[in-house]
Amino acid sequence: xxxxxxxxxxxxxxxxxxxxxxxxxxxxxLIMGILSFAERTTAVFxxxxxxxxxxxKLFNPNDFSLYRIPGxxxxxxxxxxxxxxxxxxxxxxxxTTCAMMAALAFRERFPGRGAVFYALLLGMVTPGIxxxxxxxxxxxxxxxxxxxxTTGLLxxxxxxxPFGFIVFLVFLNRFDRTIEEAAxxxxxxxxxxxxxxxxxxxxxxxxxxxxFGFTLSxxxxxxxxxxxxxxxxxxxAIIGATTVRITPVLYALxxxxxxxSFALVAFYLLFFxxxxxxxxxxxxxxxxxxxxxxxxxxxxxxxxTQA
Amino acid sequence: METAVSSERARxxxxxxxxxxxxxxxxxxARQRSxxxxxxxxxxxxxxLVAAVAPLVTIAWVSFWRVDGLYLVRTIDxxxxxxxxxxPTFYRLAWSTVQTVIIVLVLVGVLGLTAxxxxxxxxxxxxxxxxxLMLAILPFWTSYLIRIITWQxxxxxxxxxxxxxxxxxxxxxxxxxxxxxxxxxxxxxxxVVFVVGPVFWALSRIDPEVIAASxxxxxxxxxxxxxxxxxxxxxxxxxxxxxASIFLFGDYATGRLIGGGTNPMLSDAISQYAGSGQWPVAAxxxxxxxxxxxxxxxxxxxxYDLRKEL
Numbered sequence: 001x002x003x004x005x006x007x008x009x010x011x012x013x014x015x016x017x018x019x020x021x022x023x024x025x026x027x028x029x030l031i032m033g034i035l036s037f038a039e040r041t042t043a044v045f046x047x048x049x050x051x052x053x054x055x056x057k058l059f060n061p062n063d064f065s066l067y068r069i070p071g072x073x074x075x076x077x078x079x080x081x082x083x084x085x086x087x088x089x090x091x092x093x094x095x096t097t098c099a100m101m102a103a104l105a106f107r108e109r110f111p112g113r114g115a116v117f118y119a120l121l122l123g124m125v126t127p128g129i130x131x132x133x134x135x136x137x138x139x140x141x142x143x144x145x146x147x148x149x150t151t152g153l154l155x156x157x158x159x160x161x162p163f164g165f166i167v168f169l170v171f172l173n174r175f176d177r178t179i180e181e182a183a184x185x186x187x188x189x190x191x192x193x194x195x196x197x198x199x200x201x202x203x204x205x206x207x208x209x210x211x212f213g214f215t216l217s218x219x220x221x222x223x224x225x226x227x228x229x230x231x232x233x234x235x236x237a238i239i240g241a242t243t244v245r246i247t248p249v250l251y252a253l254x255x256x257x258x259x260x261s262f263a264l265v266a267f268y269l270l271f272f273x274x275x276x277x278x279x280x281x282x283x284x285x286x287x288x289x290x291x292x293x294x295x296x297x298x299x300x301x302x303x304x305t306q307a
Numbered sequence: 308m309e310t311a312v313s314s315e316r317a318r319x320x321x322x323x324x325x326x327x328x329x330x331x332x333x334x335x336x337a338r339q340r341s342x343x344x345x346x347x348x349x350x351x352x353x354x355x356l357v358a359a360v361a362p363l364v365t366i367a368w369v370s371f372w373r374v375d376g377l378y379l380v381r382t383i384d385x386x387x388x389x390x391x392x393x394x395p396t397f398y399r400l401a402w403s404t405v406q407t408v409i410i411v412l413v414l415v416g417v418l419g420l421t422a423x424x425x426x427x428x429x430x431x432x433x434x435x436x437x438x439x440l441m442l443a444i445l446p447f448w449t450s451y452l453i454r455i456i457t458w459q460x461x462x463x464x465x466x467x468x469x470x471x472x473x474x475x476x477x478x479x480x481x482x483x484x485x486x487x488x489x490x491x492x493x494x495x496x497x498x499v500v501f502v503v504g505p506v507f508w509a510l511s512r513i514d515p516e517v518i519a520a521s522x523x524x525x526x527x528x529x530x531x532x533x534x535x536x537x538x539x540x541x542x543x544x545x546x547x548x549x550x551a552s553i554f555l556f557g558d559y560a561t562g563r564l565i566g567g568g569t570n571p572m573l574s575d576a577i578s579q580y581a582g583s584g585q586w587p588v589a590a591x592x593x594x595x596x597x598x599x600x601x602x603x604x605x606x607x608x609x610x611y612d613l614r615k616e617l
Contacts, residue, residue: 007528014425021422021503024496025446028457029466037458045460045467100349103349108340117614120351122359127600128557129574130593131417133581134362137369137590151358158358161351169617211448217464219450222557222574238452242564246459254453265448281451300417 029258036251042067047248054252057099073244077253080237084218087148087233088205091156092213093186098157099209100202103172120165123158128222136226146229155227163216164209171205204272215261222293364598370590379586387587391595401595404573407491408555409602412548414495418501419547420540422533426503427510444504452495458493458565485567493565498554502547509543510536545611548602556600573599 003011031045036048036054057066059075102120102163123131132155138144139151146152181203183193199206219234230235241250323582328590354458373384392399429589430436446454469479513536521531559574566572573581573596 004528010528011425011429014421014429017418018422018425018443019420021499022439022442025443027467028454028461031461032453032457045470068406069311098354101347101349105344106460107342109337110341110344116348116352116522117358120355122363124558125600125604126359127553127574129559129577130366130557130568130597131359133577133589134366136367136581137586141365149343153586154354154358154426161354165351173617180567199456215448217385221452221560222474225578230472235450236454238456239560242456246456247452250456252452254456257453261337261449264446265445302397307518 025222029255030252032251032258036248036255038248038251040248054248057096057258058252058256060091069080072247073241075237075249077249079213079236080232080234083231084146084234086213087152087156088217090153091160091217092210095157095161095213096164096206096209099161100168100206102165103168104198106169107177121162124162127224128220131158132226134222135223139227148228148231151225151227151229152231152233155223156211156220159223160207160213160216163212167208168202168205169216170283171202175201207268211265215265219285226231323591324562330402354555365592366593366597368588370594372587373592374585377584384587389589390586391486394594397592400571400573400576400592400597403487403571405595406455407487407494407572408552410491411494411498412552414491415499415551416544416548418495419498420506420544421575422499423503423506423540423543424510424536429505440504440507444500447500447591452560453559454497455493455564458489462489465485485565487566490566494555494558496549496560499510501551502553505546506540506544507543509540513539541611542613542616546613546616549607549613552600552603556596556603 004194035045037050037052039049039051046286053066056063058077061074061078064074067074079217082120106117135151135155136146139146139240144150174199180193180197183197184190188196201233219235220233221239224233224236234238241247247292328422332603345598350388366609369379370387371383372383373380418427425601426439426443456518458467463469472479474544517539518531521535526534557574559572559578562575566575573592577589577592580586580592
């Protein structure tokens with residue numbers, strides 16, 4: 001097929017826009033990597049002195065002999081990292097459990113279905129700062145102490161659960177329920193049917209929901225600033241550090257987090273693709289087209305959309 | 308669903324003798340299913356009630372309270388509302404929030420649509436396409452704060468951009484930091500990831516036959532895009548913009564770190580009033596922001612019912 005003149009122009013413009021977006025997305029990581037080796041300041045580029053001292057400071061926050069720059073703020077990032085990882089793991093598991101149960105409920109028709117659907121999304125669509133403020137005030141009224149174990153964890157679950165819920169709905173609407181019925185007719189109990197039939201088919205959705213839960217919670221700042229009490233998660237610590245002075249230690253931290261998260265997500269995507277192929281047989285892009293056909297004609301979907 | 312033999316029904320038919328009239332079994336099944344559904348919903352609904360519904364109700368309530376010294380006094384007092392509504396700063400703030408959100412959404416939409424369309428139609432190598440798509444959506448999973456904190460060394464006066472401009476013998480750029488332009492640019496770069504993926508998926512789902520039909524009937528590529536592809540890809544675009552605006556409305560950190568607080572968003576003002584103990588004013592602004600956000604999301608839902616994508 002020959003391209004018209006307009007299409008040729010678009011190909012150039014579109015390619016340029018795509019390249020620009022990739023540059024905007026990845027340049028910060030490159031710059032951060034370079035600056036993490038700067039010894040003194042990050043405001044001047046290129047840095048004049050290179051060393052590993054920022055990484056040393058990051059892992060030895062109590063070794064004062066490393067701090068030789070006058071007025072350099074001392075920040076211990078290790079404790080906030082630990083708390084953020086704990087909170088993110090708990091959030092992702094609990095939010096995924098709640099989300100899956102809720103999505104399974106949505107296979108049935110029950111009175112109030114439409115209202116419940118919108119209610120469940122409230123934790124996601126309400127601007128974060130509002131939920132943080134509201135929960136903080138509510139906790140004060142019922143004398144619930146704020147902290148990561150109480151208000152923090154609940155806030156993070158309410159924030160990430162709707163994402164998982166949507167993922168599960170998308171999967172369940174394309175789920176052939178007769179295989180569950182076959183198991184039941186053959187004598188499997190409800191729990192056995194769920195464990196051996198439903199859950200394996202939903203495995204990719206579980207993985208996606210866990211990943212949403214972990215990353216959204218790990219990065220959460222909008223809601224957390226008011227509900228964590230005295231506990232400091234990593235984003236709170238980072239915001240606190242930037243209001244004082246940005247030091248290369250922050251970039252060392254950022255580089256390591258970026259590396260770990262890229263590796264984690266790449267691993268996840270590969271695993272996800274393998275699981276999908278195991279149950280659905282075709283690669284992702286072809287599969288996307290196929291499921292769309294189901295959406296257009298399948299009765300299961302019609303039911304899901306008229307929530 | 309009606310025609311399928313459900314597991315509950317299979318069990319009930321086994322348990323109850325088959326002489327039972329069909330209608331009675333249907334009723335039993337419906338009741339049991341409804342009960343099961345509510346049991347399954349219990350954990351999720353509890354969390355939402357405690358961590359979303361109750362906070363929202365509290366905010367509406369507290370906006371009518373009063374601060375006495377350091378203490379919140381439970382009354383019915385319209386002072387916070389009156390002081391907010393009579394303050395010209397509030398209208399400027401609300402307008403600059405709406406304006407910022409609209410500009411960012413337009414930029415993100417145009418860039419995302421262009422990039423998604425390019426990827427779906429002009430990158431024909433499937434492997435390369437998958438790789439580029441992954442690169443375009445991967446940063447969504449990485450820390451947003453980490454991407455924000457490199458802004459200063461990138462755009463500061465002695466930053467990377469000016470270093471590169473200097474190397475190329477071009478004039479130095481004026482400070483692209485601590486103003487509204489910088490904030491809008493930063494937000495665009497943060498939230499464009501939401502649009503590229505959904506637009507690409509929506510476009511790649513369109514049957515190639517449909518496009519071929521349009522072209523063979525004499526429509527130009529532009530007409531085909533406008534009348535066939537864009538309406539069919541609308542779902543993807545709206546999904547992306549919907550999620551971008553969810554993050555945008557509550558984002559107070561970008562404005563503070565990059566906008567430098569010169570042109571704050573409502574979200575930033577709320578966090579500052581809350582920080583200084585002026586809870587009723589913060590709550591009043593929160594009610595307003597909630598109204599604006601829900602209105603915008605409802606407009607998106609009207610343009611395209613997102614439940615169709617489920």
